[in-house]
Amino acid sequence: xxxxxxKYDFKSLLKxxxxxxxxxxxESFALLLSELLRKNYPDxxxxxxxxxxxxxxxxxxxxxxxxxxxxxxxxxxxxxxxxDEGYLTHTLPVESWQIHASKLVISxxxxxxxxxxxxxxASFAMLDIGWGADIYVLINGEMVSEGMxxxxxxxxxxxLISPIAFYCQIFMCLCLGYRMSGNKDVMSFxxxxxxxxxxxxxxxxxxxxxxxxxxxxxIFSPEVLEMEMTEAPVLYMDIVxxxxxxxxxxxxxxxxxxxxxxxxxxxxxx
Numbered sequence: 001x002x003x004x005x006x007k008y009d010f011k012s013l014l015k016x017x018x019x020x021x022x023x024x025x026x027e028s029f030a031l032l033l034s035e036l037l038r039k040n041y042p043d044x045x046x047x048x049x050x051x052x053x054x055x056x057x058x059x060x061x062x063x064x065x066x067x068x069x070x071x072x073x074x075x076x077x078x079x080x081x082x083x084d085e086g087y088l089t090h091t092l093p094v095e096s097w098q099i100h101a102s103k104l105v106i107s108x109x110x111x112x113x114x115x116x117x118x119x120x121x122a123s124f125a126m127l128d129i130g131w132g133a134d135i136y137v138l139i140n141g142e143m144v145s146e147g148m149x150x151x152x153x154x155x156x157x158x159x160l161i162s163p164i165a166f167y168c169q170i171f172m173c174l175c176l177g178y179r180m181s182g183n184k185d186v187m188s189f190x191x192x193x194x195x196x197x198x199x200x201x202x203x204x205x206x207x208x209x210x211x212x213x214x215x216x217x218x219i220f221s222p223e224v225l226e227m228e229m230t231e232a233p234v235l236y237m238d239i240v241x242x243x244x245x246x247x248x249x250x251x252x253x254x255x256x257x258x259x260x261x262x263x264x265x266x267x268x269x270x
Contacts, residue, residue: 001094005102009076010109016072017110020065024121027058031125058125062118069114073107074170081263082178096264104167104256111163154241158248165248168255169195175262203247 034051079085081099089099123129136152143151173195177188 001092002098002102005092005094005098006105009080009102009106013072013076013106013110017069017114020068020114021117021121024058024061024065024117025124027054027061028121028125030054031058032127035125035127058122062122065118066111066114069110070107073103073110073167074174077103077107077171078174082174082184090263097260100171100256100260100263104164104171107167108163111167151241154245158241158244161245161248161252165252165255168252168259172255172259172262175259179262199247199251203243206243206247 031051031054034054038048038051080089081103090096092099119132120129123131140152170192173192174188176191177186178184180187
């Protein structure tokens with residue numbers, strides 16, 4: 001039954017995403033033609049200006065597509081779980097965690113798919129599928145030369161975990177906000193702001209604790225600051241990146257468990 005939930009949720013958002021992907025394909029094709037035109041007529045001012053305009057439009061479209069994809073997944077959860085459709089959803093012969101998990105899985109999957117599609121469209125426009133690898137090699141080379149061999153692996157892990165933590169946090173804020181009186185969307189936003197403040201404070205505290213354990217003092221003490229700039233920049237970066245990964249995992253876990261508990265024990269539909 002869990003597989004059927006995922007399939008149903010995936011299909012419910014498929015048409016919108018296909019439409020956005022096709023629009024990006026048209027833009028990437030136009031960008032490819034403008035690039036070929038610019039290469040054949042390098043002295044043509046119009047082709048250069050037109051190509052620059054299309055590049056700007058492609059970047060803006062990519063950002064909009066990512067935002068719309070995120071918003072559609074969030075609205076899907078809100079409508080299907082917490083609003084009028086929730087009455088039907090919660091009568092299905094499935095556990096609350098399956099309902100929540102299916103929405104989470106689909107949201108994260110669409111985020112990854114959209115990111116890959118944007119990369120492929122940009123690669124098509126440039127006729128270069130390996131430009132991402134070139135950037136990786138360039139940045140990794142710079143980091144390795146500074147002794148930061150773990151920087152890129154840490155960064156990739158952060159990028160993979162971040163959307164999971166993001167959706168877990170958003171869904172939890174919706175679950176808690178819809179339990180409160182007043183405008184439930186506004187209350188969900190208030191919960192989100194408060195949680196972000198608390199998360200930032202905890203992240204800051206975790207970095208300080210880790211720095212004390214590693215360096216023997218706060219990261220803001222003169223001795224440690226001098227050490228960070230001279231002897232231990234690699235360890236300092238590892239603490240920051242590692243702390244971000246740990247906080248993302250903890251945030252995702254706590255938000256997921258609290259959301260499931262709220263849906264199971266204290267559900268309040270609008």
